[in-house]
Amino acid sequence: MKNILVLGALPKDEERIGIYKSIASVCKEHADNISTPIETAGFKGTEKERYERAFQKVREADLIIGELSEPSTGQGMEIMEAANLNKPVVILALEGSKVSGLVRGCPAVKKILFYNDKGDLKKKLEKHLTS
Numbered sequence: 001m002k003n004i005l006v007l008g009a010l011p012k013d014e015e016r017i018g019i020y021k022s023i024a025s026v027c028k029e030h031a032d033n034i035s036t037p038i039e040t041a042g043f044k045g046t047e048k049e050r051y052e053r054a055f056q057k058v059r060e061a062d063l064i065i066g067e068l069s070e071p072s073t074g075q076g077m078e079i080m081e082a083a084n085l086n087k088p089v090v091i092l093a094l095e096g097s098k099v100s101g102l103v104r105g106c107p108a109v110k111k112i113l114f115y116n117d118k119g120d121l122k123k124k125l126e127k128h129l130t131s
Helices: 014-027 037-042 047-060 073-084 101-105 118-130
Strands: 003-008 033-035 063-067 089-094 109-115
Touching: 003 014, 003 037, 003 047, 003 073, 014 037, 014 063, 014 118, 037 047, 047 073, 063 073, 073 089, 073 101, 089 118, 101 109, 109 118
Parallel strands: 003 033, 003 063, 063 089, 089 109
Antiparallel strands: none
């Protein structure tokens, strides 16, 4: 696999950054390129450039991983684009998070993994990526 795109709410604190870093650390064993919300938060383009960049990343991805513990309208748009392009999507969410019924019913969503902490997240994601 060449490209993995990690979707999620823009990181607002060290905990969220740590989650994205944990996901990336697992993905680096399975892909040449990984894009996360950490890089997205650092992108300084216009709103139109941000929009175009987001959908270009979806088009280039071989796999999309959505961390949906914190809902975001942008994530939903990106998941819909992935579905339109027949891209596989894996959803991650902290145990107790509500994942939208539209996301759960999306045919592009191949797996939803609920996790308790970063260690559990890494273990479950690694197991999924190697299965």
